[in-house]
Amino acid sequence: MIIVMENGATEEQIEAVVRKIKEYGCEANVSRGTERTVIGAIGDERRIDQEAIDALPGVEQSMHIVKPYKIVAREWHRENTVIDIRGVPLGGNQIQVISGPCSVETQEQMDESARFVKEAGCRLMRGGAFKPRTSPYTFQGRGVEGLAMFRKAADKYGLPIVTELMDVRMLDTFLEYDVDVIQIGTRNMQNFDLLKEVGRINKPVILKRGMAATISEWLMAAEYIAAGGNHNIIFCERGIRTYETAYRNVLDVTAVPVLKKETHLPVIIDPSHAGGKAWMVPALARAAIAAGADGLLVESHPRPCEAWCDADQALSPEELKSLMGELKGIANVLGRSL
Template sequence: MIVVMKAHSNNEEIQHVLKFLQNHGLSGHLSQGVERTVIGVLGQTGNAGLPSGIGGITPGLEDSLEGLPGVDNVLRVSKPYKLASREFHPENTTVEVPVACVADGSVTIGGKDVVMMAGPCTVETEKQLMTAAEAVRKAGAVILRGGAFKPSTSPYGFRGLGEKGLQLLAKARHEFGMAVITEVMTPSDVAMVCEYADILQIGTRNMQNYMLLDEIGRTNKPVVLKRGMSATIEEWLLAAEYVLSQGNKNVILCERGIRTFEKATRNTMDISAIPVAKTLSHLPIISDPSQGTGHRHLVGPMTLASIAAGTDALLIEVHPNPDEALKDGAQSLTIQQFNELMPQAQAVAHAIGRDFITR
């Protein structure tokens, strides 16, 4: 359920509505747009114990809310996710990330321009990371990806350097002025990773790790939420709801392919999820064609397709020597391939009226 305030409602009237909700055991999340202010009502409001917007509303609650000063009308939210939905937040959300290497000192994800995030899947050595970081920065990437903690299907796979890897990422950020995105896997690691990273990444295996989502929601760090490998779009948006409901509004969705019956690719890259998510949600969405396909010869075509479909950023794996990578070398571009891809990506962006933030 959402409470739509009148166009000229004042702060006193808004606070009165929030206090009214609190007195009824509910909470209100404020969204102030250019044309209107809406308050999302969260909590148990029906006799069946269903969240607001899904099940029965306590008798008289809607009428009482509509009678409060400054309230225009009360609407039921048709989606099980509220804070992530366009019904609650009709205007696009943008996420600001501090980036020293660009003129403005930050980049906007979800705005007019496209952002390139690139780097190795996993931080292996200082030389490997620095070589990759320097190369992708020269080609136009402004955010450095790299895993310090890596989940592996096999317990014998390389699982990352841990805090040492985070320290190397921080060193690369200082050296090249790029922001850093890296994965956090457990609630107990969130505080430590926040010390080093500019963007927290939630991997596909942790999309429904609700304790981790809650903990990240208590931070104010931008977070990239990857779609679960077998998740529907609704389940994905409900995972985003966990982060949003804890107060962190800096959520970025990431399409990274889903598991289907098809064996020709590691995952099936769901390009249609990009415009679908943009229709259902106000959150920015990015694309990971490396994880999405599992094959480096498919990364380029899926990058271009993602831009055409409306992605706000790309997350691409680049390794100085992919054939010797400790993890996911088959889906990592060489430095030369990345250099060749960037002009093509810029051309597609220009064709649809967008550009890449590179300087």
């Protein structure tokens, strides 16, 4: 950590900073420039509380030199991690498209969905049984019953399932229904108690980016899971909140190359929640794969106009199939498999 003192900082103030650094078990290196004195803390700076340093009189600014995350960092684990989802690999050279409806509605809808998802060439299926909804007055998901329907439909077609966990008290139920991948939604990216709990089990976790989370906060949220012992983490970018009102969110494709540089874990993209409209999905999905994403989470529905929620962003079976063709073409250009 590097600490810059204010112009005119006193010797006493400098000494106080040096003392504090030593309390954290680090060494201090004081360097006096023409306009500012700069202090370097040498040692394991993850122990130093930056805010406690910034609070000391005479301190102007400080900067971390070492990244605050460790287990998820590529710096300490150079090779790409490939997540094994009940035999289906995600990451490395292997791209996966996870598809299915926004929410579980009926057994029939799930059976149909599993069928066309499989036919389109996808090897993993998504579906929501518990739905985070902005209004308390709208449909909140089919709950445990929905989980059972999902499991049954997916099993028929040999598709591992991905579904969202919102409440820590439901974790046992998720394990009971043997959910293959647990999704942590955008509103829960910093629900630290939930992160700690999924860190204790051994299931792959898709960690969606918070609506306005920085790359650094997102990596730290993953570190919460990893610190518990579960390293099977997949990052999922789903659009960030900006000033633009012409679409729901702004898909941040830059996050793909940046995350791939910072972490060894796979990065996928959800083009459906990003744009919020089905007609935007193919363009965003292609952009994601072209940018180097390891997969997609794409909403589809047997009859999009009749979907119970987020109808406007689901692809029809035909649209999904046609999109898969384009994506394979792009994966091929990049020398990857889909």
